[in-house]
Amino acid sequence: MRYIKLQHRVVHARYDEPTGKWHLRIRRPPPPNVTLESPPNEGEAYEEFEDTADLLFTGVGSLSRWKWPEIDGLKDFEGKLFHTADFEVGDGDKAWQEAIHDWKDKRVGVIGVGSSAIQIVPALQSRVKKIVNFVRGKTWISTPFSGAKMAELMQRDPEAENCTGYTDVFSEEDKERLKDTEYYKQFRHELESDLNSVHPSTLKDSDAQRAGRAAFHAHMKKKLAKKPWIADFLIPEFGVACRRLTAGPGYLEALCADNVDFQPTHIKGITNKGIELVDGTHEDLDIIICATGYDYSFQLDFPMVGRNGVTIQEKWSPHPSTYLAVCTDGFPNWFMSLGPNSSLGSGSLLVLIERQVEYAVAVAKKIQRERLKSIEVTKEAVADFDEYLESYFPKTVYSEKCRSWYKMGKEQGRVVALWPGSCLHAVRAIEQPRWEDFRYELPEGVKNRMHWLGDGQTYNEKTMTGDRAWYLNDDEVDIPTGAYTTLRLSVLIS
Ligand SMILES: NC(=O)c1ccc[n+]([C@@H]2O[C@H](COP(=O)([O-])OP(=O)(O)OC[C@H]3O[C@@H](n4cnc5c(N)ncnc54)[C@H](OP(=O)(O)O)[C@@H]3O)[C@@H](O)[C@H]2O)c1
Incomplete structure (x- = not known):
């Protein structure tokens, strides 16, 4: 914790060319208020100070700023207005639980059909009098990700009605089994491997894409059997995963419930009493929930x-x-995680975030070891990566016509959010930095590139501290004898 500053907001950053350092302006609440329990009030004086850094790493997230939708009259509504991502009302889940405890008699409008709406509609359906889901676009609702694999691992019938493949079906017995670390490791391995097997489905006209389309079409039709007309409005023409794919357990079932209306007519505006549609009809509402997304500018x-x-x-x-x-x-000496083109259309994002952090760590070690003033990628290397992006995405479903945050919230245009390839491809691509794609500056006045060799001794010898036979430690020996033998054999055989 001594390296972590909570409630500190970077408000300005400037690269100082003469020194090669980042100058950061940071805002923090006045000291007496710096507790998690009593954050400063809006408008209360903040303290600003400057700090400098040799290397700047931003891990600010890609969907970290929610915004209100552009709908006329939004603020005229006299009922309660929420945004799904507005945690300022308290601490997330708890605040929602408190907010909805007396909604039994309320008419609730949910705007949107992204992952947020798809989860909030089934969560609220049994707790309110009525829900109207205002749906402008179309979307695929998939079967649970890795559901079949999960069912296999959990020894369940994948066709069983309650087999959602999700954690809510873990029994006490399952949980006991998962305490066995070897079993758990194997379980994780197989699930992760299954998740990393779906990338071909993101390629246009691939067999996997066709199979996904057919399966999810049938799945949606089946789940919407009670209100089949909804399928005509909801099932898209664009490919599966063009916009972020969501399994949404319970969403289609909720749409079929008697107290839920699916409203595909577009919104004209919000009035003081509810939502007016472009055909002139009006939905009277007590509560409006905007599940309408975030700032997708990637700035x-x-x-x-x-x-x-x-x-x-x-x-x-x-x-x-x-x-x-x-x-x-x-922007020398600046590295990032989850910036533009680093989300994934399939696979596990956490694995990639870890590699992006490791990349920055490798850079930091290089700067430190070689006493560099700056490291900066060449503009030619950026242009080459750009060319790769431009040639990759037209082959994928992401470039089809569908509104998506992958394309900055637009229906068409450049894919700004996603890595151009699979999760495993991204991991392999960045695990070994290509140092030749960077240019380097030595500190002011230093001419000899070997200046970092110092006086011929390492720190441990000079100060007689630390381990002076570290190269014999287990974690330094990277090929154990057994593996070496196998490696040699396989080389001989091939
Ligand atoms: N892991 C999770 O459990 C989870 C849960 C929630 C979100 N997320 C992440 O967050 C991303 C964003 O999800 P999200 O659902 O919050 O946002 P989103 O995917 O951008 O969806 C926003 C929805 O609101 C609709 N909308 C926006 N402005 C509107 C307007 N003026 N009038 C009518 N409708 C409007 C959009 O219409 P269109 O259909 O026409 O675009 C869309 O259906 C997801 O893709 C996912 O990556 C993850």
């Missing part, structure tokens, strides 16, 4: 000034460009 929300006074906001207009989604030219 940082503070000015960040790189070389020659150019801000990242300027450089990334009309869209961002990066090198392997970890850095960009003109």
Whole structure:
């Protein structure tokens, strides 16, 4: 914790060319208020101070800023207005539980059909008098991700009605079994491996895409049997995963419930009493929940000034460009995770985030070991990655016509959110930095590139501290004898 500063907000960042350091302006609440229990009130004085860093790493997330939808009259509504991501009302889940405890007699409008709406509609359906789900676009609802594999691992019938493949079906007996670390490891391994097997389905006209379409079409039709007309409005023409795919257990069932109306007519505006549609009809509502998404611009929300006074906001207009989604030219000593083109259409995002952090750690070690002033990717390398992006995405379902945050909330255009390939492809691509794609500066006045060799001794010898035979430690020996033998044999055989 001594390295972590909570409630500190970076409000400005500037790369200082003479020193090669980042100058950060940071805002924090006045000291007496710095507790999690009593955050400062809106408008209360904040303290600002400057700090500097040799390397700047941003891990600010890609969907971290929610925004209200652009709908006329939004603020005229006299009932309760929520956004699904508005945690300012308290601490997330608890706040929602408190908010909905007396909604039994309420008419609730839910706007949207993204992952948030798909989860909130079934969660609220039995707790309110009526839900109207206002749905503008179309979306695929899939069967649970890795559901078949999960069913196999849990020894369940995948066709069974209650086999959602999700954690809510873990029995006490299952949980006991998962306490066995070997069994758990194997379980994780198989699930993860299954998740990493679906990438071909994201390629246009692939067999896997066709199979997914057929399966999810049948799945949606079956679940909507009670209100079959909804399928005509909901099942898309665009490919599966063009917009973020959601399994949404219970969503289609909820749409079929008697107290839920699916409303595909577009919204004209919000009135003081509810929502008016473009056909002139009006839905009277007590509560409106906007499940309408986030700021999808992929910009940082503070000015960040790189070389020659150019801000990242300027450089990334009309869209961002990066090198392997970890850095960009003109902004030396800056690396990131979950920036543009680093989300995944399939596979596990956590694995990639870990590799992006490791990439930055490798850079930090290089800067430190070689006493560099700066490391900056070349603009040619950024342009080459850009060319790769442009040639990759047209072959995928992501470039089809569908509104998606992958394309900055637009129906068509550049894919800004996703890595151009699979999760495993991304991991392999960045696990070994290509140092030749960077240019380097030595500190002011230093001419000899070997200046970091110092006086011929390592720190441990000079100070007589630390381990001076570290190369014999287990974690330094990377090929155990057995593996070496196998490796040699396989080389001989091949
Ligand atoms: N892991 C999870 O459990 C989870 C849960 C929630 C979200 N997420 C992540 O967050 C992402 C965003 O999800 P989200 O559902 O919050 O946002 P979203 O996918 O952007 O969906 C927003 C929905 O609101 C609709 N909308 C926006 N403005 C509107 C307007 N003015 N009038 C009518 N409808 C409007 C959109 O219409 P269109 O259909 O026309 O676009 C869309 O259906 C997801 O894709 C996912 O990556 C993850």
